[in-house]
Amino acid sequence: MHQRAYEGQCAFAENRHGVVRSPKLTLFALALGTFAIGTGEFGSNGIIQLTASDLDVPLPVATYAITAYAAGVIIGSPAITLLAARVNRRTLLLSLIVLFLAGNGLSALAPNLTLLVVFRFVAGSVQGAFFGAGAVVAAYVYGPGRSGKAFATVMGGLTIATIIGSPLGTVIGQNAGWRAMYWAVVAIGALAGLTLVAWLPRTGDLRGSSIRDELGALRRVNVWLMVAVAALGISSIFAVYTFIGPFVTDAARRDASLIPVALAVFGLGMAAGNHLGGRIADRSEHSGLIGGYGGTLALLVPIGVAGSNLAVLFLCLFGVGAAMMFAIPTVQVRLTGFAPDAPALMGALNLAALNLANSLGAIGGAITLDAGRGALATVWAGFVLTSAGLLLYLLTIVRRATPASELSFSRHQVLSQ
Structure with a gap:
């Protein structure tokens, strides 16, 4: 219904x-x-x-x-x-x-x-x-x-x-x-x-819809697991975006006038990833999120290792923005799939998760900076958080698949007897 x-x-x-x-x-x-x-x-x-x-x-x-x-x-x-x-x-x-x-x-x-x-x-x-x-x-x-x-x-x-x-x-x-x-x-x-x-x-x-339907959606475990997946996984985008200024001036040792350019490059990547992510989210249940998170993890590494090179930095900034935004429409589709009777609330929760990610990424990056590991080290905080988000999502896939698998196995046993 x-x-x-x-x-x-x-x-x-x-x-x-x-x-x-x-x-x-x-x-x-x-x-x-x-x-x-x-x-x-x-x-x-x-x-x-x-x-x-x-x-x-x-x-x-x-x-x-x-x-x-x-x-x-x-x-x-x-x-x-x-x-x-x-x-x-x-x-x-x-x-x-x-x-x-x-x-x-x-x-x-x-x-x-x-x-x-x-x-x-x-x-x-x-x-x-x-x-x-x-x-x-x-x-x-x-x-x-x-x-x-x-x-x-x-x-x-x-x-x-x-x-x-x-x-x-x-x-x-x-x-x-x-x-x-x-x-x-x-x-x-x-x-x-x-x-x-x-x-x-x-x-x-x-x-x-009725308030009862909306509140009913909040009682579903899969909804909150998906919110956690989003909050953890998307945090790396903010562990990068928040510290683009120091990346340019401190790590790459370039003039501050390049900071708006770096921000624009990152934004262009976000726009491209969002456009493609919207299409893949309607065609594949998991590809957008797994591909987006996985691509982000792959791109964080060269920033952390060679981000002092401006060409590497700009290329990877575009890539991180694109990869993460590639995942976000899938988050929305998955949330709505878990609570189809409360699509507006799921959209609000998705944005809430993004803002939690903002805080997590900024805090994680600040911790690495306070440890004296240099501006580029903030990406490793993002790497850890997104890895946790991806792992949690993979576990939720296994969690949802297990009952069906066990049921098939039980039927097979019955038939074989």
Whole structure:
């Protein structure tokens, strides 16, 4: 019954007039929304020093604002998704974009760090819920059997934000002040809101589900195993991305002006991997995740060994971004497969896992730096974490296959007797 309910949500895009009038524009509106969200998230990292200086707080204390955003994704997004379980996905997305505008607008006006932390939590609480509901709408537009591509489309805005939005936001902050960066995010978010109003389908097919169904999904062991696989495995991308600056200046001994170039190379890899990962996730149950994690592990080694060579570093940065993003759509498809009656909540949990990975990767990298092993050593922390994620996933495959194998063996025994 649950599977039929999910397939109904993901059926070909029909509304009360027959079909979605502008499927491509609907997908563009969703991607523009995630682009705005990604620009606000990653742009905050680029202006953190300016924020600390203006609010007269030490830099480590100013990072509480970034931590608060991640907490909003991890805690706030699943909570909002549960509370809004019965709400039509169109209505939910429009409400979330309003909350996003409020969170970022208030961030721009924050007179002190305490209020900035509160407002960044509010802004972060939108992210996972928006991605989850957006993935449901995208799957509805694409049709059955293409949920991986649907999630990749929604994620596409976030990957583009790492290439364009974050560097542009940093430049705006450097030239017009950190508050101007948040106003720019508000402007992009307002534009996204207008496109959502215009192009999201109006249909009862996008109605929500019961809170009981959503909560029931949280009682499934496979869901939490998949969240752990994502949080551990994806952490290596942040053990690299967080420390790209030191890679360029300290390890490769190049000018800081190359840091935005390195970030853009990494972002291009993410965009490429996300596009391909969306396709493979719909065709193969395990290949995207195993291939993505395995490819990442293979590419972390040359960074750790020869990353001081700029050509090696840039090539591997592109590769790590591509390999890891190749895996992420499969994570979403697997989560939704374990809880087909709660696709929006699974999207929120996926984004929560990504933010847990962000923390794990940054903490692991910081530990290796504190040990005095040099900037490139951060990749080994990522290597260990992704290896643990891959091993856990392989064990879950064995765990799910074992009952069927034992059943076949028992039947064979009966027949042979």
